[in-house]
Amino acid sequence: STPDSKDTLIRILNSQEANEIALALESLPIEQRTEAWKNVAQDQRLDILVEMRSDPRESLLDTMPIAELDSLFNNIAASDLIELADTLPARLLDRAVRAMDTLQRSYFEDAQQYSEDVAGRWIDHDVLVLPNNAKVRDALRLLRRQLPDYVDCIFITNRAGHFSEAIRISRVFGSPDHVPLVDLAEEDFSVINAQEDAVAAATKVQRSGFSALPVVGENGKLLGRLDIGNACELTQEYYENQLMASAGMNEDEDLFSPIVKSTKNRAIWLGINLLTAFLASWFIGLFEATLQQVVALAVLMPVVASMGGIAGSQTLTLIIRGLALNQINAANRNALLKKELSVGALNGIVWAFVIAIVASIWFDSAMIGVVIALAILANILAAAAAGVCIPVILDKLKLDPALSGAVVLTTVTDIVGFVAFLGLGTLLLL
Amino acid sequence: STPDSKDTLIRILNSQEANEIALALESLPIEQRTEAWKNVAQDQRLDILVEMRSDPRESLLDTMPIAELDSLFNNIAASDLIELADTLPARLLDRAVRAMDTLQRSYFEDAQQYSEDVAGRWIDHDVLVLPNNAKVRDALRLLRRQLPDYVDCIFITNRAGHFSEAIRISRVFGSPDHVPLVDLAEEDFSVINAQEDAVAAATKVQRSGFSALPVVGENGKLLGRLDIGNACELTQEYYENQLMASAGMNEDEDLFSPIVKSTKNRAIWLGINLLTAFLASWFIGLFEATLQQVVALAVLMPVVASMGGIAGSQTLTLIIRGLALNQINAANRNALLKKELSVGALNGIVWAFVIAIVASIWFDSAMIGVVIALAILANILAAAAAGVCIPVILDKLKLDPALSGAVVLTTVTDIVGFVAFLGLGTLLLL
Numbered sequence: 001s002t003p004d005s006k007d008t009l010i011r012i013l014n015s016q017e018a019n020e021i022a023l024a025l026e027s028l029p030i031e032q033r034t035e036a037w038k039n040v041a042q043d044q045r046l047d048i049l050v051e052m053r054s055d056p057r058e059s060l061l062d063t064m065p066i067a068e069l070d071s072l073f074n075n076i077a078a079s080d081l082i083e084l085a086d087t088l089p090a091r092l093l094d095r096a097v098r099a100m101d102t103l104q105r106s107y108f109e110d111a112q113q114y115s116e117d118v119a120g121r122w123i124d125h126d127v128l129v130l131p132n133n134a135k136v137r138d139a140l141r142l143l144r145r146q147l148p149d150y151v152d153c154i155f156i157t158n159r160a161g162h163f164s165e166a167i168r169i170s171r172v173f174g175s176p177d178h179v180p181l182v183d184l185a186e187e188d189f190s191v192i193n194a195q196e197d198a199v200a201a202a203t204k205v206q207r208s209g210f211s212a213l214p215v216v217g218e219n220g221k222l223l224g225r226l227d228i229g230n231a232c233e234l235t236q237e238y239y240e241n242q243l244m245a246s247a248g249m250n251e252d253e254d255l256f257s258p259i260v261k262s263t264k265n266r267a268i269w270l271g272i273n274l275l276t277a278f279l280a281s282w283f284i285g286l287f288e289a290t291l292q293q294v295v296a297l298a299v300l301m302p303v304v305a306s307m308g309g310i311a312g313s314q315t316l317t318l319i320i321r322g323l324a325l326n327q328i329n330a331a332n333r334n335a336l337l338k339k340e341l342s343v344g345a346l347n348g349i350v351w352a353f354v355i356a357i358v359a360s361i362w363f364d365s366a367m368i369g370v371v372i373a374l375a376i377l378a379n380i381l382a383a384a385a386a387g388v389c390i391p392v393i394l395d396k397l398k399l400d401p402a403l404s405g406a407v408v409l410t411t412v413t414d415i416v417g418f419v420a421f422l423g424l425g426t427l428l429l430l
Numbered sequence: 431s432t433p434d435s436k437d438t439l440i441r442i443l444n445s446q447e448a449n450e451i452a453l454a455l456e457s458l459p460i461e462q463r464t465e466a467w468k469n470v471a472q473d474q475r476l477d478i479l480v481e482m483r484s485d486p487r488e489s490l491l492d493t494m495p496i497a498e499l500d501s502l503f504n505n506i507a508a509s510d511l512i513e514l515a516d517t518l519p520a521r522l523l524d525r526a527v528r529a530m531d532t533l534q535r536s537y538f539e540d541a542q543q544y545s546e547d548v549a550g551r552w553i554d555h556d557v558l559v560l561p562n563n564a565k566v567r568d569a570l571r572l573l574r575r576q577l578p579d580y581v582d583c584i585f586i587t588n589r590a591g592h593f594s595e596a597i598r599i600s601r602v603f604g605s606p607d608h609v610p611l612v613d614l615a616e617e618d619f620s621v622i623n624a625q626e627d628a629v630a631a632a633t634k635v636q637r638s639g640f641s642a643l644p645v646v647g648e649n650g651k652l653l654g655r656l657d658i659g660n661a662c663e664l665t666q667e668y669y670e671n672q673l674m675a676s677a678g679m680n681e682d683e684d685l686f687s688p689i690v691k692s693t694k695n696r697a698i699w700l701g702i703n704l705l706t707a708f709l710a711s712w713f714i715g716l717f718e719a720t721l722q723q724v725v726a727l728a729v730l731m732p733v734v735a736s737m738g739g740i741a742g743s744q745t746l747t748l749i750i751r752g753l754a755l756n757q758i759n760a761a762n763r764n765a766l767l768k769k770e771l772s773v774g775a776l777n778g779i780v781w782a783f784v785i786a787i788v789a790s791i792w793f794d795s796a797m798i799g800v801v802i803a804l805a806i807l808a809n810i811l812a813a814a815a816a817g818v819c820i821p822v823i824l825d826k827l828k829l830d831p832a833l834s835g836a837v838v839l840t841t842v843t844d845i846v847g848f849v850a851f852l853g854l855g856t857l858l859l860l
Contacts, residue, residue, distance in 0.1 A: 016618055019637045027757035029765040140603075147600035149582075149639045170577035173570075188446055206662050207449045209579045211641060232636050232662045239669035240751065246676065247747035248740075255752055255762075256769060263776040266744050270737060270781055277736035278788065285729045291721070298728035299715045302844065305732070306707035307700060310678075314696050317677035321670065322685050327457035332685075335459040339686060346693040351700055358708065414732065
């Protein structure tokens with residue numbers, strides 16, 4: 001191994017933070033990763049596995065003998081097992097669940113009732129709870145025990161276990177012992193429903209200014225909380241997913257996933273894009289006769305397709321962000337379309353003019369200039385319309401616009417570009 | 431205005447959260463936004479402006495008379511003015527600074543010493559500080575006053591004002607009055623340097639498990655803190671920037687920016703891409719004679735270019751994420767290149783075969799199949815190499831790979847694809 005990889009190994013072993021070690025392990029090729037893993041202290045291993053992406057984590061779990069896994073999962077906390085659940089083979093998951101204590105097992109089973117997309121799956125049970133007749137002195141007694149991270153409120157429940165109020169811990173200190181806690185309750189305190197979208201719930205926590213918000217089930221029963229640490233992780237994973245989705249990949253993709261696995265993951269995306277490329281080719285094929293006579297058209301085709309693709313991706317990206325922030329609705333959709341078409345028209349005219357001049361001079365034909373100018377203008381306008389409509393339609397169909405938006409868009413701009421350019425060429429140049 | 435836009439207006443006026451109102455205002459076309467703004471309560475306006483992106487914020491500031499702006503900025507807090515500083519015309523900024531109280535003005539001037547990219551710019555001064563001889567009773571007295579959001583530690587400084595220790599508030603409660611606070615200090619507590627990269631510092635806060643970390647200047651002087659709320663905002667802005675950069679746009683882009691402004695913003699990106707498209711065309715032009723004789727090559731060109739572009743963007747995206755997480759280094763670069771080339775070779779062989787069969791049948795020529803198969807394989811391998819090397823080189827040159835990586839990559843895959851395909855065609859088909 002090179003001196004640099006030794007540096008990474010030393011960094012791994014010296015680092016204190018599970019997250020740092022997880023990132024460093026992920027950055028190693030698989031054999032080196034396995035080697036480094038052997039040197040990681042037993043008592044840090046579970047924390048590190050929980051922090052890792054699922055694909056690289058799997059690469060490590062695969063190398064561990066069953067006895068080691070058993071000791072690793074002995075008395076595992078529900079929230080840790082939830083993180084690991086999707087990578088563990090069913091057999092191992094079963095063993096881990098059976099080795100849990102009763103309380104954690106019930107938390108785990110509750111969490112598994114919810115899908116990965118909703119808040120209920122990511123509940124933390126470390127809450128400070130008091131009944132609604134509790135007084136300041138009860139709160140002070142509660143606060144004397146070790147507090148969990150990210151706690152700034154005590155939650156108050158009624159007899160049925162339903163969430164009723166939240167009391168800022170800082171308000172408790174200044175108050176006399178006998179004051180009922182409900183007198184110190186926060187106004188307008190947000191509550192998360194367990195069936196709420198996880199990213200929306202995380203955003204709610206981040207905006208609240210509080211360190212955690214209560215999560216309630218149907219009927220308002222207090223189930224636990226979502227703290228700002230988990231909220232940050234959820235939103236960050238969401239953004240990473242969006243970035244990876246734009247290339248047809250998954251957030252879990254390992255930097256060093258095994259070659260066959262990685263090839264398979266990516267092949268599907270290449271196949272889908274191949275179909276759209278063949279479709280574009282088929283449209284070009286309709287104009288074979290024209291291309292044979294005016295070969296300049298073949299030379300300039302990429303310019304028409306590229307300008308449409310780029311203009312469209314700008315509109316698309318703006319709309320995808322707007323959809324993610326809930327900023328696109330029936331009220332502003334038409335106004336947005338109008339604005340994007342106006343921007344497209346202006347840029348279309350400017351660039352059509354520039355491209356026309358270059359093409360006319362290059363091929364010594366004014367008519368080539370006219371043909372490409374009209375095609376560019378048409379394609380940029382089509383790109384603007386497609387950039388607004390495609391993500392909105394995909395979103396209505398519950399498809400992720402970040403994943404499939406760009407494929408559909410470039411299919412549209414390729415076909416419109418080629419047909420407009422070669423069609424006009426056939427009409428005006430032959 | 432439509433019923434839906436009235437709904438938005440009503441939502442704006444009824445919402446309690448400044449952030450919600452900011453998002454709703456951003457989602458309105460400019461005239462409606464200006465109209466809605468008039469109905470927003472005076473005392474909420476500053477908070478809302480601070481939450482907005484700078485472009486839509488500018489659209490509102492432009493409509494407000496100077497007297498109103500003066501009253502808005504009267505006694506503004508340093509952290510709010512820092513957020514607004516880049517949108518305010520110098521004249522207005524000056525007036526606001528002069529109207530600040532002395533302490534806030536000094537905070538503002540300190541923050542302005544730091545660039546937007548470093549932690550020092552985003553310091554919050556709401557810290558709980560005690561000297562290093564303080565005891566538990568001093569801490570309890572301090573805690574009785576109103577606490578800022580996201581506080582879980584008291585910071586201890588020495589006589590020179592240098593940060594020395596952090597004490598968890600929860601540890602203070604259980605301890606007797608006379609215990610020196612330094613006895614309760616946290617071990618391995620992270621500290622942020624004011625000159626540290628802001629996103630790296632934010633990540634440090636998120637990983638620490640604490641609600642805030644101290645920020646120190648040179649010499650270790652305690653300047654303030656970075657709390658998890660601001661840390662989340664910084665990382666989220668970073669991810670949004672990455673998403674927008676992939677289409678050559680800015681995080682500040684307004685959904686409804688004025689048409690001329692928006693056209694200008696986007697024109698530059700279109701122009702850069704036009705240059706690369708013309709470059710690709712120029713390479714195609716070298717093979718005019720071939721294209722004239724074998725028009726099938728013109729028809730199939732998009733397939734070769736598209737497969738290279740897609741394969742390359744997958745590698746590129748994986749590497750860009752790795753760079754952002756500091757996971758790419760001299761030690762694993764070669765191993766990564768080897769792995770990506772292997773994945774490319776496998777996918778190249780599979781898809782070259784599929785495409786060769788389709789092309790041979792379509793154009794009734796086995797040789798066309800051979801030519802496109804070789805070109806596809808060459809282009810996917812080039813894409814893998816480019817996908818690893820381009821972002822690494824851009825990163826070394828301090829250029830943002832998320833912004834320019836895709837342009838450079840598609841230029842490479844277009845040119846390699848066209849030259850390989852048309853060059854092989856010239857050799858084998860003429």
